[in-house]
Amino acid sequence: MNCLIVDDNIIALTVLKKLISMEPALVVVGECFDAVAAYKQIQINDIDILFLDIEMPDMSGIELVKSLGEKRPMVIFTTSTTGYAAEAFDLNVVDFLIKPVHPPRFLQAVEKAKRMLLTKGISVADKEDEFVFIRDSNVVRRVKVSDILYMEARGDYVRINMTDHTYSIHSSLKSVEEKLSKNMFLRVHRSFIINVSKIDTIEGGTLIVHRNMVPVSDAYRAGLYKRMQIL
Numbered sequence: 160m161n162c163l164i165v166d167d168n169i170i171a172l173t174v175l176k177k178l179i180s181m182e183p184a185l186v187v188v189g190e191c192f193d194a195v196a197a198y199k200q201i202q203i204n205d206i207d208i209l210f211l212d213i214e215m216p217d218m219s220g221i222e223l224v225k226s227l228g229e230k231r232p233m234v235i236f237t238t239s240t241t242g243y244a245a246e247a248f249d250l251n252v253v254d255f256l257i258k259p260v261h262p263p264r265f266l267q268a269v270e271k272a273k274r275m276l277l278t279k280g281i282s283v284a285d286k287e288d289e290f291v292f293i294r295d296s297n298v299v300r301r302v303k304v305s306d307i308l309y310m311e312a313r314g315d316y317v318r319i320n321m322t323d324h325t326y327s328i329h330s331s332l333k334s335v336e337e338k339l340s341k342n343m344f345l346r347v348h349r350s351f352i353i354n355v356s357k358i359d360t361i362e363g364g365t366l367i368v369h370r371n372m373v374p375v376s377d378a379y380r381a382g383l384y385k386r387m388q389i390l
Contacts, residue, residue, distance in 0.1 A: 160207035160272070161188045165197040165223070166237065167215045171258060175210050175237065178265045185269065194218035198226060205290060206232040208272055213238040213247070224250050233275060235268050293319060295326045302326075304343065308357045308369045310335060312350040322369060347383050348376045355386055 162185050166172040172190060179185045188204060191197040194215050200206070209232045213220040221243065224234055234252040236243070237260060247255050253275060254268035290301050302321065311318045312332040319326045328335075336344070336352055346352045347366065351373050359367040361383075366373040375383060 160184055161186055161205055162208045162210060163187075163189045163191065163197060163200055163204070163206045163232070164210045165191045165194060165215075165220065166210075166212040167192050168212070171212065171237065174260065178260060178262060179210075181262065182266065182269050184273070194220060194223040198223060201227060201230055201232065207292075208232055208253070208269075209234045211236055213243050214240075221246060221250065224252070233272050235272065293326055293328055295328065300326070304340070305354075305356070307344075307354050308371065309351060309353040309373055310344075320371065345379075345383060345386055347379045348374050349378075358387070361387070 162179055164172055164175050164179075164187060166175065169192075172192075176187060176190070179187055185208070188206065189200045191200060194211075195218055197209070197211070198218075201209070209224075211220040211223065211234055213236055218226075220236060220238075224231065234250070236247050236252055236255045237258060238255070239258045241257060244255050253272045256264060256268055291304055291307075293300050293302060306321045306323070308320045308322060310332065311320065313327070315329060315331075316327045317330050317332055317335050319328065332346075332350065332352060336346060339352065343354055343356065344352050345355050353366060353368055353373055357368045359369065361367070361375070364375050364377075364380075366375055366383075
């Protein structure tokens with residue numbers, strides 16, 4: 160999981176880097192000394208966990224989290240005081256660590272982040288060149304968004320059909336749809352969501368998506384034709 164550390168105290172930042180090095184699943188991809196710089200980093204990089212100080216000049220950590228919207232990664236606050244705990248947890252963050260952060264407490268927070276990632280089932284980014292994390296059995300896999308062809312509801316599971324593989328996640332199609340980029344994906348049937356860019360042909364009530372037949376229901380046909388911008 161890609162991590163960004165944000166702290167205006169170089170000592171605290173260095174301690175966090177050392178703690179992160181204890182966990183093989185974590186990779187530090189950036190360090191920032193203020194929230195403004197962190198905001199810019201989050202917009203251009205794929206960040207999974209944000210280790211974030213609260214009290215910083217110009218913009219606080221809490222203000223940063225509120226400003227992130229859909230680009231918001233999982234957040235673990237690191238702070239010297241408990242005074243912000245209630246407000247922080249209202250933001251639905253992963254955890255709230257008090258400095259100095261001790262290794263057992265740090266690892267506990269990371270385990271909580273891992274569990275949250277697993278229970279999400281799927282976490283989808285907005286851009287074609289970005290990646291998604293899906294839970295395939297007991298393994299969390301990172302796959303490229305643009306490789307997804309279509310998704311199909313199968314009872315309590317959603318089948319994710321890729322260009323070269325198929326995965327099944329324990330989720331509802333509605334839940335998955337809420338996390339997908341509406342610029343890339345479109346529901347065309349009660350049981351199917353397609354990657355619009357992967358459509359080869361459409362004839363009557365059937366789409367061909369990378370040599371796969373996908374049904375189109377009457378309820379979704381008008382929306383599909385509008386998105387396809389047929390000449």
